[in-house]
Amino acid sequence: xxxxxxxxxxxxxxxxFIDNERVGHLAFEVANYLAQNFPVSHAASFFAEExxxxxxxxxxxxxxMAEFGKRYNVPAxxxxxxxxxxxxxxxxxxxxxxxxxxxRAEVVIYAAEHGVKAIYAEKAMxxxxxxxxxxxxxxxxxxxxxxxxxxxxxxxxxxxxxxxIDSGELGAxxxxxxxxxxxxxxxxxxxxxxxxRLNNDEPASWVSAHLPEGDNIIDGNxxxxxxxxxxxxxxxxxxxxxxxxxxxxxxxxxxxxxVTSSRDGVMWQVRRQNRLEPFPIFERTSSGANIVTDxxxxxxxxxxxxxxxxxxxxxxxxxFAFMESHLRNGARVDLPLKGSKLCLQRDRGPRQPRFxx
Numbered sequence: 269x270x271x272x273x274x275x276x277x278x279x280x281x282x283x284x285f286i287d288n289e290r291v292g293h294l295a296f297e298v299a300n301y302l303a304q305n306f307p308v309s310h311a312a313s314f315f316a317e318e319x320x321x322x323x324x325x326x327x328x329x330x331x332x333m334a335e336f337g338k339r340y341n342v343p344a345x346x347x348x349x350x351x352x353x354x355x356x357x358x359x360x361x362x363x364x365x366x367x368x369x370x371x372r373a374e375v376v377i378y379a380a381e382h383g384v385k386a387i388y389a390e391k392a393m394x395x396x397x398x399x400x401x402x403x404x405x406x407x408x409x410x411x412x413x414x415x416x417x418x419x420x421x422x423x424x425x426x427x428x429x430x431x432x433i434d435s436g437e438l439g440a441x442x443x444x445x446x447x448x449x450x451x452x453x454x455x456x457x458x459x460x461x462x463x464x465r466l467n468n469d470e471p472a473s474w475v476s477a478h479l480p481e482g483d484n485i486i487d488g489n490x491x492x493x494x495x496x497x498x499x500x501x502x503x504x505x506x507x508x509x510x511x512x513x514x515x516x517x518x519x520x521x522x523x524x525x526x527v528t529s530s531r532d533g534v535m536w537q538v539r540r541q542n543r544l545e546p547f548p549i550f551e552r553t554s555s556g557a558n559i560v561t562d563x564x565x566x567x568x569x570x571x572x573x574x575x576x577x578x579x580x581x582x583x584x585x586x587x588f589a590f591m592e593s594h595l596r597n598g599a600r601v602d603l604p605l606k607g608s609k610l611c612l613q614r615d616r617g618p619r620q621p622r623f624x625x
Contacts, residue, residue: 271321272386272567274314274560275360277351277375279327279336282390282417283366284311285621306554310364310388310417311340313556319564324358326351335623351375355382362386362563366417369453369612373399377406386413386563392457393584395612397605400584407577413566415559415573416580418461422558425533428550429520430466432527438540439523441467444509447530448516451494452479452587453612456511459518461575461583463501463509466520469579470505474600477590480513486591491612497590499598511590 276283287308307316314322324346327333333347348354355363355378363384365375373394376387380403387407393416394400407414420426433441444466446459464470477499479485485495501509517530525540527547536547559575566573588608593601 269319270568271319272361272564273323273358274320274362274364275324275326275354275358276311276314276322276336276364276366277326277354277379278364278366278368278371278390279311279325279329279332280366280621281619282309283327283364284309284325284336284339285623287312288622288625306552307556308554309556310366310390311336313554313560314362314364315340316554316557317560317564320362320560324348324354324360326354329618332621335621352378352382355379355384359383361567362388362560364388364390366390368614368618369393369395370614373403376403380406380410380412384412386567388415388417388559388563389580390417391461391580392453392587393580396610397585397588397608400581404577404581413563413573414577414580415563415575416457416461416583417556417559418458418575418580418583419555419559420458420462420533421465421575422555422562423533424550424553424555424558425529425536426462426465428548429518429527429529429536432538432548433466433520433522434468438525438527438538441507441520441522443519443521444507445519445521446509446511447514447518449496449498449511449513450516451496452590453494456497456587456590457583459511460501460586461579462518464579464582467503467505467507467509469582470503470507471582472586472589472603473502473504474602475502475586475589475593476500476598476600477511477593478598479591479594482591482594486595486610489609489611491591491610493614494612495591495594497594499590499593501586 307313314320326348444463479495479497519528528537538545
């Protein structure tokens with residue numbers, strides 16, 4: 269079978285080294301205890317997938333790329349400070365774009381327009397809705413397979429949770445609850461994508477939201493930091509989602525019971541009427557590796573990915589709708605969102621990765 273050439277743009281934390289931070293994390297240690305490969309970063313996921321060959325990288329910091337090269341066997345001559353030069357010289361099939369959101373749209377659009385066949389973009393999708401719209405147009409016009417790094421969409425535990433919901437054994441889905449919505453671009457990007465998947469990617473009709481520090485963070489159309497947010501999302505099929513700033517976890521409430529996940533997907537529970545039941549056994553695998561495998565399958569078959577650029581756009585739209593609702597004192601904001609000019613612009617340098625566990 270064909271092996272696909274992969275390259276990473278943005279060689280820092282999510283691009284390459286977050287695996288070092290996960291040592292000691294409960295979900296990571298559970299996977300290791302079960303003797304399973306559990307890559308987390310983009311590079312580690314490519315490195316673990318036998319159908320991809322990680323051949324090049326790009327970052328503005330040569331010292332970071334040097335560490336990347338040591339860890340993932342990428343020689344110095346294939347480390348580029350200019351991602352455009354890398355794409356021209358190396359012509360990868362799959363590109364990972366693990367930059368900050370402020371730079372992501374530019375890189376994704378350029379890659380889509382210069383021969384890249386598949387893109388694995390880190391979340392959140394973009395720093396503005398105009399950029400997200402432009403990404404959709406470029407990716408679809410060039411027929412590029414696309415997945416966003418909202419890992420819970422490819423998590424086997426949440427696959428099982430969705431299977432229980434879809435079976436109808438607990439009745440129709442009525443309510444979704446996010447406990448611990450967190451900051452919108454960093455954490456809620458995961459959560460919004462997850463509830464979309466659990467609700468079969470039904471479109472949202474409206475949101476109403478509050479950002480506790482929003483007044484201090486949003487300056488006109490400029491979002492100076494990543495704000496935390498809580499609120500309500502109403503879906504077109506009648507399902508209502510509540511995003512809370514509480515302890516991390518998720519719950520799907522159906523007519524005759526509920527399914528709950530807590531402790532970042534380590535603990536699971538099924539409640540049928542007033543009776544607790546054991547959660548079905550499932551195989552734990554790496555969601556990062558599953559994202560890469562999904563892209564490989566799309567390249568092999570021409571079939572759509574589990575995510576896709578439209579799904580990524582939908583979760584991004586919820587982020588900006590939350591901010592717009594806050595600016596309107598919590599008023600309902602109808603979706604599709606129209607006319608938002610908010611843009612994330614943080615005055616900060618890149619985060620230094622942890623090169624060792």
